[in-house]
Amino acid sequence: MxxxxxxxxxxxxxxxxxxxxxxxxxxxxxxxxxxxxxxxxxxxxxxxxxxxxxxxxxxxxxxxxxxxxxxxxxxxxxxxxxxxxxxxxxxxxxxxxxxxxxxxxxxxxxxxxxxxxxxxxxxxxRRDLAKLLERLPERQRLPIVHVKIHGLSVVEAARASGMSESAVKVGVHRGLKSLAALIRSGG
Amino acid sequence: MRTDELVALLARAGAAPGAGAVGRRYAAALGWGAFGATLLMALTQGVRPDLGDAARLPMFWIKLAFPAAVAGAALLAAVRLSRPGVALRRAPLLLAAPVLALWALAAAALAGAPAASREAMVLGHTASVCPWNIALMSVPTFVLALWAMHGLAPTRPVVSGAASGLLGGAVGALAYALHCPEMDAPFLAVWYVAGMLIPTAVGALVGPYVLRW
Structure with missing residues (x-):
C-alpha cells in the first residue's frame, strides 16, 4: 500500500x-x-x-x-x-x-x-483539565491529582493527602465520573 | 494525565452531541438579532411615516433586497467558517454579486442624470448619519453571531470576525431601510456599503481575541 x-x-x-x-x-x-x-x-x-x-x-x-x-x-x-x-x-x-x-x-x-x-x-x-479539576470537591480532586496526574500509588496518595486508602480509591472513581459529567455538560 | 486516560475519560463522557448545533446557533443569532435591530430602529429612529407609499416603488424593494442578499452570503460564509476544514468556496463570489449589481445600478443612475443633480444623488440628506445608524443597528446580530461562532470552531479568527460583523451590518441595514428616507441607488452604493463595513472592520479586529477556543 x-x-x-x-x-x-x-x-x-x-x-x-x-x-x-x-x-x-x-x-x-x-x-x-x-x-x-x-x-x-x-x-x-x-x-x-x-x-x-x-x-x-x-x-x-x-x-x-x-x-x-x-x-x-x-x-x-x-x-x-x-x-x-x-x-x-x-x-x-x-x-x-x-x-x-x-x-x-x-x-x-x-x-x-x-x-x-x-x-x-x-x-x-492541561489548562482545560485543571479548570475542570478545580470544580471537584477536595476529596475527589486530591486523589485524582496524586494518582492520575502525579502517578503516585494509592498508598502514597493516601499518605500525601492524609486520607484513608479506600477514600483515595473511591475519590478517584467518583472524581473521574464527575469529570466525565463536567466534560459532557461542556464544562 | 496520560493520553490513554484522557481518551477513556472523554469516551465515558459519551459521543452523541445532538445534531444540528450549527444551524440552531445561527438561527437563534439571526432571529434575535433581527428582532433587536428592528426594535432599535423603531425606538431610536422610528419607521418612516410614508412606508405604505414607499412600498409601491421598486427602489424600496431594492433597498431591502441588497442588504438581504449580503446577509445571506455573510451567513453562508459564517457557517462555513464555523466548521474546521470547510472551505469558503463560492461565498465570496455570492457576497460580491449584490455589491457589484448595486454599483452598476448606481453608475447607470448617475450616467443618466444631469451633472448638477449627481452630488445630491450621492449625498442625499442623511449621508452623515446613515453609516453610523447602520453600525448601531448591527450590534445585536453582530454580538449574537460572535456568540454563535464562539460556541463552534472557527479556525480563521480574523475572517470569521469580519463575517460576523458583516452579517450584523447587513441585518442592521435591512432594519434601517425601514426608517431611511433615501431612494437613490448612488446613496445606497456608498453609504449602506460604508455602514456595513464598520462592523465588518470591528469584527476583523476583535475576532482574534473573542473567537479563541
Missing amino acids: DIRDRAHAAETRLREALVRGLAGDGAAYHAFLKDLSAHLRAYFRRRLAGLPDDVEDLVQESLLAVHNKRHTYDPDQPLTAWVHAIAHYKMVDLLRRRAQRESLHDPLDDDLDVLAASAHDAGDA
Missing part, C-alpha cells in the same frame, strides 16, 4: 468510528479517540521535531478540542480535513502563545527561558 492508500484507509476507518460514535455507540467512539490520538501524535511529531515535549500536550489539547467541538463535524465532510484544521489551529495557537511570551522576556535570560517556557506550556496544555 502506498501512502495515499493508507491515508484513505485511515480516513474511512476513523470516519466510520466517529459517525457510529456520534450516533451513540460508546465503544466506537472510544476506538475512534484511541486511533485518532496515534494519528495526531505522528502528525505533531513530524511538525515539531525540535519540541518533543510539546507533542503529547498538543495531542491531548487536540483530543479535547475534537471532543468539545464534535458538533461542528459534518458527516458529509472529509474527516481528515476537519481533524487537520483543528490540529493545525491548536499547533499555531501554541506557537503563537510561546512567541508572545518570549517576546516579553529579557534576552539576557535566554538560557533560563528555554526551561521556563517548556514547563509553562505543559501547564497550559
Whole structure:
C-alpha cells in the first residue's frame, strides 16, 4: 500500500468510528479517540521535531478540542480535513502563545527561558483539565491529582493527602465520573 | 494525565452531541438579532411615516433586497467558517454579486442624470448619519453571531470576525431601510456599503481575541 492508500484507509476507518460514535455507540467512539490520538501524535511529531515535549500536550489539547467541538463535524465532510484544521489551529495557537511570551522576556535570560517556557506550556496544555479539576470537591480532586496526574500509588496518595486508602480509591472513581459529567455538560 | 486516560475519560463522557448545533446557533443569532435591530430602529429612529407609499416603488424593494442578499452570503460564509476544514468556496463570489449589481445600478443612475443633480444623488440628506445608524443597528446580530461562532470552531479568527460583523451590518441595514428616507441607488452604493463595513472592520479586529477556543 502506498501512502495515499493508507491515508484513505485511515480516513474511512476513523470516519466510520466517529459517525457510529456520534450516533451513540460508546465503544466506537472510544476506538475512534484511541486511533485518532496515534494519528495526531505522528502528525505533531513530524511538525515539531525540535519540541518533543510539546507533542503529547498538543495531542491531548487536540483530543479535547475534537471532543468539545464534535458538533461542528459534518458527516458529509472529509474527516481528515476537519481533524487537520483543528490540529493545525491548536499547533499555531501554541506557537503563537510561546512567541508572545518570549517576546516579553529579557534576552539576557535566554538560557533560563528555554526551561521556563517548556514547563509553562505543559501547564497550559492541561489548562482545560485543571479548570475542570478545580470544580471537584477536595476529596475527589486530591486523589485524582496524586494518582492520575502525579502517578503516585494509592498508598502514597493516601499518605500525601492524609486520607484513608479506600477514600483515595473511591475519590478517584467518583472524581473521574464527575469529570466525565463536567466534560459532557461542556464544562 | 496520560493520553490513554484522557481518551477513556472523554469516551465515558459519551459521543452523541445532538445534531444540528450549527444551524440552531445561527438561527437563534439571526432571529434575535433581527428582532433587536428592528426594535432599535423603531425606538431610536422610528419607521418612516410614508412606508405604505414607499412600498409601491421598486427602489424600496431594492433597498431591502441588497442588504438581504449580503446577509445571506455573510451567513453562508459564517457557517462555513464555523466548521474546521470547510472551505469558503463560492461565498465570496455570492457576497460580491449584490455589491457589484448595486454599483452598476448606481453608475447607470448617475450616467443618466444631469451633472448638477449627481452630488445630491450621492449625498442625499442623511449621508452623515446613515453609516453610523447602520453600525448601531448591527450590534445585536453582530454580538449574537460572535456568540454563535464562539460556541463552534472557527479556525480563521480574523475572517470569521469580519463575517460576523458583516452579517450584523447587513441585518442592521435591512432594519434601517425601514426608517431611511433615501431612494437613490448612488446613496445606497456608498453609504449602506460604508455602514456595513464598520462592523465588518470591528469584527476583523476583535475576532482574534473573542473567537479563541
